[in-house]
Amino acid sequence: xxxxxxxxxxxxxxxxxxxxxxxxxxxxxxxxxxxxxxxxxxxxxxxxxxxxxxxxxxxxxxxxxxxxxxxxxxxxxxxxxxxxxxxxxxxxxxxxxxxxxxxxxxxxxxxxxxxxxxxxxxxxxxxxxxxxxxxxxxxxxxxxxxxxxxxxxxxxxxxxxxxxxxxxxxxxxxxxxxxxxxxxxxxxxxxxxxxxxxxxxxxxxxxxxxxxxxxxxxxxxxxxxxxxxxxxxxxxxxxxxxxxxxxxxxxxxxxxxxxxxxxxxxxxxxxxxxxxxxxxxxxxxxxxxxxxxxxxxxxxxxxxxxxxxxxxxxxxxxxxxxxxxxxxxxxxxxxxxxxxxxxxxxxxxxxxxxxxxxxxxxxxxxxxxxxxxxxxxxxxxxxxxxxxxxxxxxxxxxxxxxxxx
Amino acid sequence: xxxxxxxxxxxxxxxxxxxxxxxxxxxxxxxxxxxxxxxxxxxxxxxxxxxxxxxxxxxxxxxxxxxxxxxxxxxxxxxxxxxxxxxxxxxxxxxxxxxxxxxxxxxxxxxxxxxxxxxxxxxxxxxxxxxxxxxxxxxxxxxxxxxxxxxxxxxxxxxxxxxxxxxxxxxxxxxxxxxxxxxxxxxxxxxxxxxxxxxxxxxxxxxxxxxxxxxxxxxxxxxxxxxxxxxxxxxxxxxxxxxxxxxxxxxxxxxxxxxxxxxxxxxxxxxxxxxxxxxxxx
Numbered sequence: 164x165x166x167x168x169x170x171x172x173x174x175x176x177x178x179x180x181x182x183x184x185x186x187x188x189x190x191x192x193x194x195x196x197x198x199x200x201x202x203x204x205x206x207x208x209x210x211x212x213x214x215x216x217x218x219x220x221x222x223x224x225x226x227x228x229x230x231x232x233x234x235x236x237x238x239x240x241x242x243x244x245x246x247x248x249x250x251x252x253x254x255x256x257x258x259x260x261x262x263x264x265x266x267x268x269x270x271x272x273x274x275x276x277x278x279x280x281x282x283x284x285x286x287x288x289x290x291x292x293x294x295x296x297x298x299x300x301x302x303x304x305x306x307x308x309x310x311x312x313x314x315x316x317x318x319x320x321x322x323x324x325x326x327x328x329x330x331x332x333x334x335x336x337x338x339x340x341x342x343x344x345x346x347x348x349x350x351x352x353x354x355x356x357x358x359x360x361x362x363x364x365x366x367x368x369x370x371x372x373x374x375x376x377x378x379x380x381x382x383x384x385x386x387x388x389x390x391x392x393x394x395x396x397x398x399x400x401x402x403x404x405x406x407x408x409x410x411x412x413x414x415x416x417x418x419x420x421x422x423x424x425x426x427x428x429x430x431x432x433x434x435x436x437x438x439x440x441x442x443x444x445x446x447x448x449x450x451x452x453x454x455x456x457x458x459x460x461x462x463x464x465x466x467x468x469x470x471x472x473x474x475x476x477x478x479x480x481x482x483x484x485x486x487x488x489x490x491x492x493x494x495x496x497x498x499x500x501x502x503x504x505x506x507x508x509x510x511x512x513x514x515x516x517x518x519x520x521x522x523x524x525x526x527x528x529x530x531x532x533x534x535x536x537x538x539x540x541x542x543x544x545x546x547x548x549x550x551x552x553x554x555x556x557x558x559x560x561x562x563x564x565x566x567x568x
Numbered sequence: 569x570x571x572x573x574x575x576x577x578x579x580x581x582x583x584x585x586x587x588x589x590x591x592x593x594x595x596x597x598x599x600x601x602x603x604x605x606x607x608x609x610x611x612x613x614x615x616x617x618x619x620x621x622x623x624x625x626x627x628x629x630x631x632x633x634x635x636x637x638x639x640x641x642x643x644x645x646x647x648x649x650x651x652x653x654x655x656x657x658x659x660x661x662x663x664x665x666x667x668x669x670x671x672x673x674x675x676x677x678x679x680x681x682x683x684x685x686x687x688x689x690x691x692x693x694x695x696x697x698x699x700x701x702x703x704x705x706x707x708x709x710x711x712x713x714x715x716x717x718x719x720x721x722x723x724x725x726x727x728x729x730x731x732x733x734x735x736x737x738x739x740x741x742x743x744x745x746x747x748x749x750x751x752x753x754x755x756x757x758x759x760x761x762x763x764x765x766x767x768x769x770x771x772x773x774x775x776x777x778x779x780x781x782x783x784x785x786x787x788x789x790x791x792x793x794x795x796x797x798x799x800x801x802x803x804x805x806x807x808x809x810x811x812x813x814x815x816x817x818x819x820x821x822x823x824x825x826x827x828x829x830x831x832x833x834x835x836x837x838x839x840x841x842x843x844x845x846x847x848x849x850x
Contacts, residue, residue: 184680224848269848276844285704311704322844324687377695377843381708424708431710459713502821503644503652503720532653532676567677 185213188565192305196556198347207235212264222272226282228265228313232258238304238343251281253312253337254364258302264313276320281313284331286373286385287435288422291494292470292486294437294451295385295420297371298331300339300392306348306485306554307521307541308561312337316369325377333369336390338362338413341483350553356406363397363412365390382423385437391416395445395482414443414480430456433468438475445480449473451490467495469515488550491515504529512551519551520544525561537563620738620754624771627778628664628733631806633832636660640671641826644721647819654679654721661836665690665732668841672849679719683846684709686729693763694729699846706843715765722816722823726765727785727793735759746772746781747798766792774800779807792818804832 192206214228232239239258250259267280287293298316301309316333342348344359351357369389376382394411401408420437436452455468472490489512498508511522525539539561545552642654654676660669665688672683681701688694696709709716714726736756744753751772758764765787772782783795793816797809808830815822839845 182680184677186678271839271848273839274842274844276848278848283704320844322842324842327844377708426710426712429712431708431713459710459716461716464716500717500720502646502650504650529652529676529678533678535678565678567680 180218181215183213183215184568185211186565186567187211188563190561190563193560193562194347194557196558198556199353200345200349200351201347203236203347205235206238208238209233214265222270224269224271226265226267226269228263230259230262230264232260232262234258236346238346252315252335253300253340254362256340257343258304258340274322276322278318278320279316281315282318283311283313284316284318285311286329286371286383286422287420288381288383288424289433289435289453289455289468290457290466290496291455291468292435292451292453292489294435294453294486295373295383295387295418295422297385297387297389297392297416297418298333298369300337302340303483303485304340304342304346304348306342307523307543307557309485312340327373327375327377329373329375331369331371333389336365336367336369336392336413338364338394338411339392341394341411347557348554358401358404358406358408360408360410362394363410365413365415367415380423380425383421385418385420385422387416387418387420389416390414391439391441391446393482393484393486395443395480398481414441414446416441416446430458432456445478447474447478448476449487450475451487453490453494455494462500464498465496467493470494485550492519492551514545514549514551518546519549521551533566533568535565535567537561537565620740620752621733623740623752623754623773623778624733624738624756627773627780630778631808632663633804633806634661634663635834635836636830636832637834637836638830639674639828641828642721643824645822645824647821652720654719659834659836659840661838661841662688664688664730665735667730668838669728670841670846670849671728673719682719683849684718684725684728685841685843685846687841688730688732690732690734692735692760693731696725696729697843697846699843706846711763717816722793722814722819722821724765724793727795727814731758735763741770743775744772746774746796749781750775751781777802777807779809781809792816803830806832 188210190208194204197204209232211231212228217225219225240255240260250262253262263281265281265283267278267282269276269278284298285296286298287295298314300312300314302312303309314333314337315335316331318329318331321328344351344357367390371385371387373383373385390413392413394413397410397412399408417440418437422435424431424433434454436450438450440448450473453468453470455466457466470490470492472487492515493513496508496510498506500506505528507526509524513520521541521543523539523541525537527535527537529535541561542558543551543554545555547553637659640656640658644652644654654673656671656673658669658671660667662668667688669686670683673679673681683699685697686694693711697706698709699706709725715724718725718728736758739755741753741755744751751774754771754773755768756771757768766785767788768786770784771780774781779800781797784791785793793814796813799810800807801810810827810830812825813822
């Protein structure tokens with residue numbers, strides 16, 4: 164190192180800072196009823212999540228997060244075959260035993276922020292359904308209790324106090340993880356053996372842009388061009404083997420969306436809508452929208468609204484889309500903070516034609532500085548031809564114990 | 569006037585918490601342009617000291633700084649005596665009604681990284697956003713929701729903001745001692761009642777150093793929160809309470825906030841007080 168660079172390096176070192184956090188949690192899910200493709204009644208899961216943040220320079224930061232998992236129900240790969248290619252893109256059928264949730268560098272210069280690498284990107288304002296949240300694939304192995312997946316992207320954000328422009332480019336699609344065929348959250352037609360072929364992943368890139376404004380009201384416009392992170396299925400009957408072969412594929416998608424939040428009298432009104440088109444001849448074109456009211460009052464929090472859907476072009480491919488499946492429904496949340504350590508919450512989705520119902524009630528309590536236990540009950544009811552109702556044998560109890568550090 | 573930790577910033581420590589920059593600018597302007605007037609003001613200070621607004625303005629003047637940083641150590645004490653500990657880091661830039669602050673939790677571990685951005689305005693209520701790393705989204709705290717407790721403490725979201733002096737009407741109620749120190753007792757009523765959960769606030773300003781010793785916030789005629797400020801020290805020339813005890817009289821809970829590593833006039837950038845900064849500084 165040249166001597167004249169030494170003061171610069173020392174200055175850089177003095178600006179360094181490191182923070183970390185994480186948790187280890189174990190979850191037990193108890194299903195009183197067996198499912199046609201799953202006789203198990205109890206599922207145990209363990210997750211260790213570790214996140215670290217390092218500020219190398221005042222304008223340059225690094226963030227990393229890693230997940231280590233295991234479970235009793237073959238939801239997680241146990242081979243520890245670290246196929247970093249698949250794991251990095253989160254394209255494995257099961258959850259990886261070890262996966263990189265986040266690994267990114269963030270550079271800031273004035274009002275411009277650029278983040279490159281694996282990261283979590285959230286768009287939209289609504290809580291009950293976020294149609295514009297296009298860069299947020301999820302792990303749907305448990306359809307009603309899911310978690311977001313990171314994506315690999317380059318994100319540039321230019322933000323003033325009132326306006327923000329957000330541009331995202333992702334080189335490859337990270338798909339949502341769909342239910343395993345031999346487990347209860349996959350609802351298969353009875354009597355037909357199913358064989359799953361290797362999925363057909365798209366090779367193209369994704370691009371999105373969002374402009375948002377903050378004032379008395381907050382509103383945004385967003386655009387996305389890429390692929391749906393939720394799959395459609397090609398189904399091919401194999402008469403020789405007396406089975407049906409299915410293959411997941413991810414159709415091209417373009418989205419035009421917007422969201423807004425306006426305080427009106429005693430409540431906050433939030434709305435979000437998106438119109439989806441596709442060049443794929445099998446993919447529907449449709450509008451998803453949500454309108455919700457919310458209020459915090461004393462120890463209470465309330466949010467409730469309606470999630471709607473209008474299909475403008477009906478096509479034929481079968482698919483898996485919890486996002487569309489939770490529409491045409493009334494959605495509500497109520498929470499109550501008992502004290503600084505204890506809270507209760509109830510969430511519910513009721514199909515407008517009353518053919519589907521999901522209700523989840525939970526109680527959560529912290530113990531000391533590190534421990535928290537959460538116990539809940541989830542009730543699922545409805546008709547078999549309803550997205551929610553098809554899981555009517557999946558009502559369950561849930562107990563989670565978490566140690567945060 | 570601000571009653572919460574953000575108000576700790578410079579003048580929160582003083583009564584002037586909600587006094588605005590506009591008033592300060594007016595005073596500075598008068599002083600620099602009119603030496604004769606300045607003399608007149610100096611002569612009449614003892615008389616003006618009996619005027620509530622003048623007391624608040626003087627308190628503000630003494631508490632002024634360009635920025636502030638501290639580590640807050642909190643004890644939340646429930647009605648049954650159970651104690652929960654939390655901590656946060658607070659950073660603030662600007663003064664009075666034009667200030668901006670970020671509070672970021674550092675403990676307990678399950679809320680580490682949760683942050684609140686408060687952007688104060690001279691002529692209206694603040695804007696507030698909360699960042700929750702677990703869901704990766706910021707959430708605006710709507711005006712009508714600001715009476716809610718802030719993360720289980722006895723501070724409400726509104727208590728974390730500062731307001732301009734011009735948003736209040738003041739009245740001198742008398743004189744009372746707090747912790748043995750003689751104080752002026754002042755009533756402040758928001759001019760736009762819909763912007764505050766409180767009907768009025770009473771403030772006790774110490775006569776010896778113009779620091780605020782106590783606040784009481786009322787809804788109608790009932791005192792609902794009391795903020796008792798103690799251990800008042802001179803930090804870089806600013807009389808600052810190092811311990812604040814907020815009591816929620818409806819719940820009988822209280823929160824004690826201790827200010828550690830308090831510094832004024834630290835180097836901060838305006839760009840560190842944006843929603844984008846909330847996200848990247850997690």
